[in-house]
Amino acid sequence: MLMDLREDDAVDDIACRPVQAHELAAVAELRWHWVQELYGSSDITLEGFVPRFVAWARETESSHRCMVMARDDVVIGMAWLAITQRVPHPRAFERMSGDVQCTYVVPEERDRGLGGELIEAVLAWARELGLERVTVHSSDRAVPAYSRHGFEVSPRLLQAEVGQGRAG
Template sequence: MILRQDEVVDDIVCRPAQPHELAAVAELRWQWVQELYGTPDTMLDGFVPRFVAWAQEAESSHRCMVAVRDEVVIGMAWLAITQRVPHPRTFERMSGDVQCTYVVPEERDRGLGGELIETVLAWARDLGLERVTVHSSDRAVSAYSRLGFEASPRLLQVEVGQGRAG
């Protein structure tokens, strides 16, 4: 079951987040960190308004796709868009990075995460992005692989930060 933007299947729709849903998206992000690392240092009531303000300010570079059932946000996936250095043949170039894909625990293992990613990839194609990358959890590697993501010997990374926030 593949959902397209604003298509309803089994009463779930995957579509771009609406401004009034950003608080719910912030709560999902907080819940995800709590699930992985324990209760965050920042309490939920302090995190939500800061996250909403960040999402509004970062709207041009970070776009959020949500999965919604009965007007309740049950999943999210972000597409971070980066301008690339111009090339003589293609001056305007952009790439994307899938970030913060999360589905509430009670909705997992039904393919909803894959549907969110498929919708994000359709969005990336519509935007004309050259490529989309992802830094996946071990649990999700097979799901990303099924959707066409491949390991690349040319895509390397180095951890330069002092801590890992997830």
């Protein structure tokens, strides 16, 4: 799954594809910078966060898959697909659903449709995996992008905040 993105007939040398193991540190840096952008400084330094994030990503790679957007060898965006097994029923014993998480494009690359390309790539991946549905908990800014790519409000999808801390 490799998408070459083109803008105004000029090759932009951007690819959207599953993360490679050597790129996990760059993805961790994106996540750290994103949280800094939204919430300000945190209790953990970038140097402390990156190795913990990389270890987490390796431990959860069967349930959390990362799509990256890269220009040449530089990761400029990411989107995660969290996969959950669903309870079997007599018509479909093996069932799975997905949740799009942490879709992010670096600030200097925004407003060019790149987030939408990440969303499309993750949805294509979900179809390949045979997922029943994909959900997302979006920021206000990104709701229009998800809507343009087929996400709709569902009157049956509810949520309850049960955690103490809330992080994006």
